[in-house]
Amino acid sequence: MLNLDQLQVAVAAANRRFDLIGKKHPDLKAKLWNGKAASFLVLSLPGGQTGIDSSPIQILNEFPAMVVDDNAKTSALNLLSRLKLLESEATAGPETERVKTQLNQLALQLKYDGECQVEIRFNRLNYDLIWKLQVEDLVNRNLTPQTKASIRIVLGTLTQFVRTIP
Numbered sequence: 001m002l003n004l005d006q007l008q009v010a011v012a013a014a015n016r017r018f019d020l021i022g023k024k025h026p027d028l029k030a031k032l033w034n035g036k037a038a039s040f041l042v043l044s045l046p047g048g049q050t051g052i053d054s055s056p057i058q059i060l061n062e063f064p065a066m067v068v069d070d071n072a073k074t075s076a077l078n079l080l081s082r083l084k085l086l087e088s089e090a091t092a093g094p095e096t097e098r099v100k101t102q103l104n105q106l107a108l109q110l111k112y113d114g115e116c117q118v119e120i121r122f123n124r125l126n127y128d129l130i131w132k133l134q135v136e137d138l139v140n141r142n143l144t145p146q147t148k149a150s151i152r153i154v155l156g157t158l159t160q161f162v163r164t165i166p
Contacts (some may be wrong), residue, residue, distance in 0.1 A: 001068050002112045002158055004056060010161035011052055014041060014118040017155055021138050027129050028120075036123045043158070044119045052118065056107035068111040076110060079103040114159035117143060125151060 002010065018041055022029035030038045041052040047065030050058060059066055060076055067073045079102055086096045120133070133139055133153045134146055143154035155161075 002114050002162060004108055004110065004112075006162050007112050007158065010118075010158040013161040013164045014052060014155055014158075017138055017161075018120070021133070021136060021155075024136070024138075025129060025132060027126055028133075032124055038124050038126070039120050039122050041155070042119055042121050044117050045113060045115070049119075056110055057103060059112070060107070060110065066113050066116050068113060070111065072106055072109040072111070076103060076106045079106060112158065114157060114162070116158050118155040118158065118161065120153040120155065122151065127151075 028039050032038055042049045043052055043054070043059075043063065043066060045063075045065050048063045050063040050066065054062065057080070060073070060080060064073070064077065067076075079099055083096065083099045083103060086099060122130070127148075130151050130153065131148060134144055134150075135141070138155070140154050140156040140160070143156070144150075145152055
């Protein structure tokens with residue numbers, strides 16, 4: 001279980017690792033014809049995924065399975081539902097701002113599943129690159145399937161990244 005500060009440390013460490021891998025394998029960081037990167041990082045569990053740079057509110061909204069079940073999560077989900085209702089009714093005003101403020105304060109108390117994995121996703125599949133990444137030293141080979149039938153590349157868990165020395 002990680003708090004927000006630990007999550008941010010883990011994300012920074014994962015991004016540094018991704019940059020190191022990108023230096024060894026430039027195709028990983030190439031830009032596609034549409035301007036998107038060839039690959040990007042996500043936080044993933046069997047219950048879903050979200051972008052690695054997602055805010056606590058985005059994580060709660062897109063990937064609630066990553067947030068540990070407790071009173072803070074329950075309260076935050078209730079506030080998020082209330083906020084969505086207020087915004088759908090187009091009743092922006094003091095109530096909407098009050099709910100946003102409460103939600104942002106509560107987001108600081110959320111805890112995150114340390115077993116959540118940092119994985120590479122691809123906007124363009126380059127199988128030769130994927131097969132090279134499967135045996136890359138900077139990739140977690142225990143969590144990355146070592147088969148040509150898989151495109152899943154796992155850098156590690158959030159807990160592992162918190163423990164890495166910057």
